Amino acid sequence: MKRDPTLPILIAVSIILLAIGPILPRWAMFLINVSLCYGIVVLGMMLLMRTGVVSFGHGLYYCLGAYAAGTLDQVYKISDMAVMLIAAMIATAVVSAALGLLLRKYRDIFFAMLSLAFSMILYGLLVKTSALGSSDGFNIAATKLAGITVAGTPVERYARYALTVGFAFLAGAFMHKYLNSHMGRLALAIRDNELRVEYMGASVRNVIHVNYVISAVMAGIGGALAAIAVGHIDPEMAYWTTSGEFVFVGILSGTGNILAPFLGAFIFETIRSFAYEYSPNTWQMALGITMLVVIMFLPGGLWSLFTRGRKAA
Amino acid sequence: MAIVLEAKGLNKNFGAVTAANDINVAVEQDAVVGLIGSNGAGKTTFINMVTGYLKPSSGIITFRDRDITPLSPRQITRLGICRSFQIPQLFNTLSVYENLLVGIGIVVSGGKNWAEASHHIGTPGEAVDGMLERFRLTGYRDKLAGVLPEGIRKLLDIAMAMAVKPKILLLDEPTSGVSAEEKFALMDMVMEAVRAQKVTVLFVEHDMEIVNRYTQRVLAFYEGRIIADGLPAAVLADIEVRKYVTGEVSSAKAGGHHAAR
Numbered sequence: 089m090k091r092d093p094t095l096p097i098l099i100a101v102s103i104i105l106l107a108i109g110p111i112l113p114r115w116a117m118f119l120i121n122v123s124l125c126y127g128i129v130v131l132g133m134m135l136l137m138r139t140g141v142v143s144f145g146h147g148l149y150y151c152l153g154a155y156a157a158g159t160l161d162q163v164y165k166i167s168d169m170a171v172m173l174i175a176a177m178i179a180t181a182v183v184s185a186a187l188g189l190l191l192r193k194y195r196d197i198f199f200a201m202l203s204l205a206f207s208m209i210l211y212g213l214l215v216k217t218s219a220l221g222s223s224d225g226f227n228i229a230a231t232k233l234a235g236i237t238v239a240g241t242p243v244e245r246y247a248r249y250a251l252t253v254g255f256a257f258l259a260g261a262f263m264h265k266y267l268n269s270h271m272g273r274l275a276l277a278i279r280d281n282e283l284r285v286e287y288m289g290a291s292v293r294n295v296i297h298v299n300y301v302i303s304a305v306m307a308g309i310g311g312a313l314a315a316i317a318v319g320h321i322d323p324e325m326a327y328w329t330t331s332g333e334f335v336f337v338g339i340l341s342g343t344g345n346i347l348a349p350f351l352g353a354f355i356f357e358t359i360r361s362f363a364y365e366y367s368p369n370t371w372q373m374a375l376g377i378t379m380l381v382v383i384m385f386l387p388g389g390l391w392s393l394f395t396r397g398r399k400a401a
Numbered sequence: 402m403a404i405v406l407e408a409k410g411l412n413k414n415f416g417a418v419t420a421a422n423d424i425n426v427a428v429e430q431d432a433v434v435g436l437i438g439s440n441g442a443g444k445t446t447f448i449n450m451v452t453g454y455l456k457p458s459s460g461i462i463t464f465r466d467r468d469i470t471p472l473s474p475r476q477i478t479r480l481g482i483c484r485s486f487q488i489p490q491l492f493n494t495l496s497v498y499e500n501l502l503v504g505i506g507i508v509v510s511g512g513k514n515w516a517e518a519s520h521h522i523g524t525p526g527e528a529v530d531g532m533l534e535r536f537r538l539t540g541y542r543d544k545l546a547g548v549l550p551e552g553i554r555k556l557l558d559i560a561m562a563m564a565v566k567p568k569i570l571l572l573d574e575p576t577s578g579v580s581a582e583e584k585f586a587l588m589d590m591v592m593e594a595v596r597a598q599k600v601t602v603l604f605v606e607h608d609m610e611i612v613n614r615y616t617q618r619v620l621a622f623y624e625g626r627i628i629a630d631g632l633p634a635a636v637l638a639d640i641e642v643r644k645y646v647t648g649e650v651s652s653a654k655a656g657g658h659h660a661a662r
Binding site: 270273274276277279280281283284285286287288289290291 | 452474475478479483484486490491492493494495499500502503504506507508509510511525561562564565
């Protein structure tokens with residue numbers, strides 16, 4: 089059996105990112121930070137895709153995570169990043185566990201549309217909530233990290249960046265272990281043949297529910313980290329186009345490996361940044377063309393570039 | 402011998418069609434029972450009721466004296482009644498090894514129902530390799546299930562049912578789609594595995610050669626009823642079975658036969 093290089097690569101890339109952080113120009117650091125946030129969300133999308141369902145409403149958890157973090161600062165004056173992230177995880181876990189009770193009964197387009205509907209409910213609520221800035225959202229200032237004040241210090245930016253790198257590493261390592269466990273295999277089995285899984289004695293709905301909650305928490309973490317990195321949140325994070333982007337990046341990346349979502353997210357963010365810079369009115373077209381090319385030539389996503397020639401895994 | 406599975410007064414109607422008509426059967430531990438009958442005779446309906454996929458209109462089914470009639474297929478599977486499929490139901494994008502590993506994994510993570518079984522499984526990987534050897538699938542270990550030849554798919558389908566450590570195995574036409582040269586080898590392997598794991602077997606089969614060779618008891622179905630129940634030789638010689646199931650005796654001839662008696 090060949091050794092799987094995924095984990096060593098994940099560790100190496102994380103260390104390199106931490107090491108080069110201090111010498112990166114501001115824009116590059118921000119680009120990497122935001123890409124990693126996106127990558128964490130897409131990692132959760134990948135788990136759902138491997139289970140055979142696609143959520144068109146993960147913006148719900150992305151936004152909920154961000155607002156859980158932001159509300160702490162805005163309403164309760166708690167601006168510790170560690171507390172914000174924990175709040176984001178708890179909020180997304182609770183909401184997804186509840187919504188999962190309904191969603192676990194649906195598949196395919198029904199699952200996608202129902203999840204989209206839920207995300208649009210949150211969008212609608214936030215737009216109407218003037219205490220949280222309505223459609224403008226509000227700025228958030230994460231000043232402390234686990235009790236230590238970082239705001240105003242030279243390491244402020246780096247602390248946020250390192251936090252994201254750390255969480256991306258943890259999320260990636262967790263997901264890698266999960267996908268290679270019994271539960272991970274069961275997910276693929278469900279995608280292939282639900283009937284057989286039930287006739288082997290496992291509950292398809294339970295697995296879908298658990299995986300939905302895991303992916304929601306991932307989206308929540310990504311949302312909270314993005315909120316901390318950007319310093320501003322608004323209801324647009326729950327809008328269906330945001331959810332669509334996660335699906336987009338998920339398909340662009342491929343579901344073969346946990347590194348794929350990070351690579352896909354980085355490429356997506358890079359194309360978006362540069363396309364936006366050079367052609368502000370047609371930047372979506374650049375993304376569309378990229379997607380078209382990937383689907384035509386790499387139906388298995390970008391990750392299939394690395395597994396070509398090898399046995400399909 | 403202890404009775405493991407018992408059906409009492411089972412009826413099932415689909416609108417005006419009667420798929421099961423007062424079925425009463427008791428199956429003993431370690432028996433190998435063949436279910437025969439023409440298409441639509443009620444064999445598969447019976448299997449579907451035992452596995453919980455269909456609920457009988459009336460009557461009850463007990464497994465080791467426990468009423469399983471209201472349970473879902475999953476709950477029934479977890480009690481130890483597992484089935485294979487006429488059309489193999491595999492995980493096509495997983496390898497043969499992984500297909501079985503899913504089953505073993507379910508047993509290992511299954512909690513108290515399977516605590517006893519998982520105790521002597523060993524590591525999941527070893528258990529799978531043992532099964533691959535028993536079913537002579539080792540050569541296909543890393544092949545994706547989606548690209549296997551039909552006979553091997555059939556075998557893997559049965560192996561997957563065996564992977565979850567059933568007490569009763571229901572096989573739906575195990576040799577359909579299997580070539581004439583392969584069918585005995587396949588059944589020999591299955592029966593060997595079944596004996597090793599001490600499993601009671603009920604199988605639906607159209608091939609009377611297979612039925613005669615591998616079963617100790619045959620249930621013949623016709624229009625939702627069991628028209629004959631007994632030793633294979635006796636059942637296959639039964640006039641009604643020859644008329645309605647094997648078709649050896651045409652109705653006219655059968656009539657004449659009766660008249661002559």
